[in-house]
Amino acid sequence: ASVLSERVSLSSKSFSDGVYSEDHLDVFAEANLADDVLVESGDASKQLLFDESSYKELEGEDGYKGAEEEEEIDDIQFPFSVEALDRGELPIYREPTSTEDNDIPPVPQVTGCRTHGQVALTYSEGPSDATAKIVRQLNNAQVRSNFFINTTWLYTQQYAMVVQNMYNAGHLIGMTYRAPKHEDGSSYTDSEIRQDVINSARMIESLIQVAPKYVRLHYSNQEDTRTENIINDLGFILVDYNLDSMDYLHKTGPEIQNVYRKAFVRQKDTYDAKGSFISIQYDIPGSGSLAAVPYIIQTIEEEGYTAVRMDGCLNDAKPYKASADSLEYVNDKFSFNTTGYKQGQKPAAIITNSMDENNQEFYAEEEEEGDDFFESKANVSFGILVTTVFIAFSGTVVQYI
Template identity: 25%
Template sequence: MPNGTPLWDMPRLRPGAVPYGQAIFTCANPGQIALAFDDGPSNWTTYIIEELDRHNIKGTFFITGNNPKRGRRIDDETSEWPGLLREMHSKGHQLASHTWTHKRLEQIGRDAVFAEMMYNEMAFRNVLGLVPTYMRPPYGVWWDGEVRTDLDTLGYHIIMYNVDTKDYEHDDRDAIQASVDIFNGAVSADGNGMYIVLVHDVHEWTARTLLPAMLRTIAERGYKAVTVGECLNDQGANWYRDPAARN
């Protein structure tokens, strides 16, 4: 559990026109692609940020606060993660929630769902002094009615995707070409499609091969890569809440 008190008293206002408590699968604007990375931060996140920076592109990162595969919480100040998240935020990348420990929300019950979301909020507060309003459910499970009700109660935009690169199945020097092919096959050649892309910043070959390939396709086909918030026409001020506010 992160340090500090839970944020039960934080006002959960709902600014902007993007729906809360509903699954969103695609961008609102033709010609835009949102690259949305799950499960990090990891040792490959810095590599990915550097690649995005070289192209002056902002990504969206759905953060798992206490990923068992990583071993240390994002708010552990003795680790590299708080500094990395602050750098990402300062550069304009969008940081969002992917729960505390990446559990299947439809299987754990309401109290545990609230804990998964609340603990991640506390960790975000401890690191950034902000709490995200955007989340992506682990394993892409959005259709459970009770889970959607809980996420709506907490005031979250539920972000899904309409392009799944399946990079989690192809993290290998040769196999990753399958994910490149999926992306290239899904993105229309006319430059007028609208896509939210599922990709992960915890895989070596996503960082080394898939991301550069996606960026080439985006440029060659005339798309603009943006954050999820931007592709939904949501102002940056609406992407986060102030945990210091009180009802």
């Protein structure tokens, strides 16, 4: 269960009490479901948020079906535990205990909203040519979303303008961060990482006049607790997710819509109550994020959920930092508890399947091996995604918001 142990905590008490067996762990690990698990905090017995029926559904007549049957397992995502529901609480933090470096404790990461029935749509690793189109669709549906910016792309003026435009449209701006390495492959020191984080946040601050408060770490199999603690000490809040749209596997709107729909239905069937979700999409060429926007919004509406920004998700009236190196939090005219804060959605009409076809044509590129952008996610090759990311970012045609 090595994959699972890198991402999720299970106390020894959970095993001794028979909550979950080694067989359960083997199944979850083999299915690469670690990112979809939220662990309840504040309780001596931390439990995986899967019940026995979920485990049974992974089995066929000949036993466990295997991770290759992705459609059978991609929707197994629960936002909170039965105990938390009984108490009327939503544990919103993931607190893993098994990490890459046992000497450095992990930092809790936000994985859910404080209010039942909320969905915070988050987009990571942009901006790209796809981002402006995604934002336009969100604006048309009156949805305010959350964008975790990869500042690598902000050296290009077109993408810097996209960030400014999405901020001015009322979307929340966060930051995606990946600890760099020296040219010789050696790791940065703590002080170097600290300065790099500040410099990255300053790039965003220079565009929107406030610094991001919410940070998401670039995906990695191994949890970098050293970087987590440095970021936390600088006053940033780490954000994870509990609903993976799998837009890196699925390229059409209906496929990704099905991931959402199954998650909502399973939540209701299991707990007879709405959950709270932080979903993740990747606003980069090659993912299905652009094609999925109207389908996701339609499903959120049909299932009785409300789309929110991260500040509404957490009831946070000050969702930014005064400056990149400051510990002071501030608000702006769009923040939670201001007259400019908006939540909810107004689904726009879905224009047949031509949207998906056009999206596929726009992103079609020759497959080749690339960087480790989505390292080992669901045992799939992400060469296509990585290739198209760099092709798109090197182009000159950008569609503005």
